[in-house]
Every structure is written in C-alpha cells, then in structure tokens.
Amino acid sequence: MLKTKVKEETDFGRLLREGDYLKKIPAVGDTVHGMIISTNRREVCVDIEGVTTGVIRGRELFIESNQYSDLNVGDTVEATVIDMENENGDMELSFRFAGQQKAWDELKQKFTVGEILPVKILEANKGGLIIRLNHITGFLPVSQLSPDHYPRVSGGDKVKILEHLKSYVDKSLDVRILDINEVENKLIVSEKVVWEERQKNVISKYKVGDTIEGNVTAVADFGVFVKFDGLEGLIHISEIAWQRIDHPKDFLKVDQVVKAEIIGIEGSKIFLSMKKLIDDPWSHVEEKYHVGDTVSGVVLKVNPFGLFVELDTDIHGLAHISELSDKPTVDINSIASIGETKTFKIVSLEPKEHRLGLSLKDLKKKEGSETSKKEKGKEDEIPDVQTT
Numbered sequence: 001m002l003k004t005k006v007k008e009e010t011d012f013g014r015l016l017r018e019g020d021y022l023k024k025i026p027a028v029g030d031t032v033h034g035m036i037i038s039t040n041r042r043e044v045c046v047d048i049e050g051v052t053t054g055v056i057r058g059r060e061l062f063i064e065s066n067q068y069s070d071l072n073v074g075d076t077v078e079a080t081v082i083d084m085e086n087e088n089g090d091m092e093l094s095f096r097f098a099g100q101q102k103a104w105d106e107l108k109q110k111f112t113v114g115e116i117l118p119v120k121i122l123e124a125n126k127g128g129l130i131i132r133l134n135h136i137t138g139f140l141p142v143s144q145l146s147p148d149h150y151p152r153v154s155g156g157d158k159v160k161i162l163e164h165l166k167s168y169v170d171k172s173l174d175v176r177i178l179d180i181n182e183v184e185n186k187l188i189v190s191e192k193v194v195w196e197e198r199q200k201n202v203i204s205k206y207k208v209g210d211t212i213e214g215n216v217t218a219v220a221d222f223g224v225f226v227k228f229d230g231l232e233g234l235i236h237i238s239e240i241a242w243q244r245i246d247h248p249k250d251f252l253k254v255d256q257v258v259k260a261e262i263i264g265i266e267g268s269k270i271f272l273s274m275k276k277l278i279d280d281p282w283s284h285v286e287e288k289y290h291v292g293d294t295v296s297g298v299v300l301k302v303n304p305f306g307l308f309v310e311l312d313t314d315i316h317g318l319a320h321i322s323e324l325s326d327k328p329t330v331d332i333n334s335i336a337s338i339g340e341t342k343t344f345k346i347v348s349l350e351p352k353e354h355r356l357g358l359s360l361k362d363l364k365k366k367e368g369s370e371t372s373k374k375e376k377g378k379e380d381e382i383p384d385v386q387t388t
C-alpha cells in the first residue's frame with residue numbers, strides 16, 4: 001500500500017517536472033484556440049486542446065466583426081481568457097477581446113506597409129473627426145485633412161468649422177495610419193498624406209516660374225486658395241497686388257478665375273503670386289513723384305502710428321504720426337478720417353522697398369514760410385512816411 005502511494009507521488013512529481021501539462025494551461029489574458037463543441041444564441045462552448053472547456057457568453061459573445069457571426073460545432077475559433085474558472089467550473093473566454101487584439105495586430109501590419117485604408121467617420125469635434133478603422137476607434141485631426149476637405153472658414157469661426165466637420169459624419173475617407181499605440185489605445189490617421197502621394201505625379205509637371213490659371217476655392221484673412229489641374233495653391237495676401245491690401249475679399253471672390261505664377265513648391269504645398277504677372281508700378285514711381293512734391297491723396301486707413309494714403313491706384317504712401325503735427329501728442333482721428341482727401345508733402349521715396357513717406361507738418365511749414373514771404377513783400381512795398 002505504501003509502495004503504491006510513493007509510486008503515484010513519483011509519477012505526479014515527474015509530470016510536474018516535465019511541465020507538459022502545466023504548459024498547456026493558459027493564463028488570464030492569453031489568446032487560446034479551440035474547437036466549438038456546442039453553440040446557441042446565449043453562449044458558445046469550446047474545447048481548449050483537451051485541457052479544459054471554455055465558455056463565451058453575454059457581452060463577450062458579441063462583437064462588431066462578422067468573423068463570429070456564423071459559428072458551427074466543429075469550427076476552430078480564437079478567444080481571450082478573462083477568468084480561469086466560473087461558477088460552473090468552466091474557463092471564461094471572450095471573443096470581444098480576441099477580436100480587438102487581432103484588429104490591433106492587423107492595423108500594426110497595415111501601418112508598417114503604409115497601406116491606404118478607407119475609414120468611416122463616426123462623429124466630429126472642434127479638433128477633428130472620430131473614425132472607425134478595423135473596429136478600432138481613432139482620430140483624424142483637422143490638420144491632417146486633404147485640401148478638398150479642410151474647413152477654410154474666414155476669421156477661424158470655431159462654430160462654423162465644427163459645422164463643416166459634421167458634414168463628413170457617416171461618410172468614408174481614404175487615410176493612412178500616422179501613429180498607432182495599442183497600450184495607449186491611440187490611433188491617429190491622415191487623409192492629407194494620401195492626397196499628397198496621389199498629387200506627386202501631377203505636381204512634378206510644374207516648376208517655379210510657370211503660369212497657371214485656376215478658380216478661387218476659398219478666401220481667408222491671409223490669402224486665397226486657387227485650384228488648378230486637380231492641385232491647389234495659395235496666393236498670400238502680400239502676393240495678390242503691389243499695393244497694400246486690407247483683406248483679400250476686397251479683390252477676389254470664390255469661383256473667380258485668376259492667373260498666377262508659381263513662386264514656390266514645398267512637397268505638396270504650392271505658393272502662387274498674382275502680382276508677379278503685373279509690372280511693378282514702383283519701378284517707375286520716380287517718373288511720377290519726387291521728394292518735396294505736394295500731392296493730394298485719399299486716406300485709406302487710420303492707425304495709431306499714422307495714415308495710409310492712396311495717391312493713385314497703384315501707389316500708396318504712409319504719413320507717420322510724427323509727420324502729422326508739431327505737437328508732442330496728437331489725436332490722430334482729429335486730423336483725418338477714412339475717405340477724406342488731404343494734401344501732403346512727399347518727404348521720402350524708396351522704390352525698391354515700396355515705401356513713400358508723406359508729411360502734413362512739413363507742408364504747413366512750407367505754407368507758413370510762403371505766407372511770411374508774401375507778408376514781408378507787402379511790407380517792403382509800403383513807402384516811408386515822413387512827418388514835418
């Protein structure tokens with residue numbers, strides 16, 4: 001009797017030392033493979049390599065993937081261990097966790113190869129779009145939208161931007177994964193990089209100095225966007241015209257056809273200039289204006305530092321606040337208002353820098369000097385009267 005007991009303990013000890021049996025027992029969090037031995041609408045029972053029986057039930061049975069939508073006895077499935085033993089002595093398994101793990105693994109592979117993927121837009125917030133990719137929720141930032149979908153809203157009105165983004169909900173966009181981190185549950189995608197790649201062949205046809213013709217697609221505070229040949233370029237406000245511009249909307253409107261010269265290409269970014277196609281009026285300014293001239297101009301803008309004055313359609317000048325009055329402090333609004341026509345003296349002219357300085361106080365000095373000369377002349381004409 002004693003010998004038999006020792007023999008049994010020895011055999012069990014040998015089994016433990018070899019570890020074959022223990023190696024087959026999975027732990028919580030492990031992914032296991034098994035064969036379905038029974039299935040119904042409420043639960044699925046799985047034989048796990050003859051070691052134990054696992055059960056998938058409740059919310060762990062249902063996932064969005066159709067991978068588990070049609071299961072039959074004898075099918076081999078993959079599941080995640082979430083509890084070593086339930087109230088019935090079975091191992092608790094989950095299709096949901098296994099499916100999510102598989103989804104992350106597939107996305108990592110797609111990220112590695114740079115695959116272009118269609119994503120569904122679930123919702124929008126002020127920072128971008130919430131997307132669903134391979135049953136994983138991710139984020140498409142506003143900055144990563146293609147030019148066709150980027151919300152160009154004048155003044156940067158956040159409410160209007162959000163309204164624009166909401167128009168994409170339930171639609172599908174082609175993206176590429178920018179960043180993926182399963183531990184942090186982070187998935188960032190970009191539509192812009194896909195657009196850039198598709199535009200490479202088209203962009204390669206153009207070079208700096210080429211003239212293009214296109215339609216204005218958007219007008220912003222800093223400039224206008226022009227679409228041509230499936231591409232889009234930016235005309236900065238400083239490149240619209242030679243004269244000073246307060247806002248691009250004063251010169252251009254959406255759908256207007258314009259011609260421009262390509263002045264820069266940086267990857268997918270194309271920079272354009274309208275004024276490059278027009279003769280620089282400042283190159284001939286010295287034929288028309290000279291330092292010391294008295295000129296008439298319309299006040300375009302009143303700023304704390306001076307007056308912007310239009311001398312003609314192309315040439316604008318600045319009357320600095322220091323040139324408006326001899327007084328140390330002055331209320332500039334009391335001197336001139338927008339739209340008012342005033343007479344100035346040209347005190348500086350720098351054609352290369354596109355600068356022309358005007359003065360009111362120098363003009364007053366000149367007028368005062370001339371008045372004094374006239375009065376002195378009249379005094380000289382008065383004969384001396386002698387008394388006797």
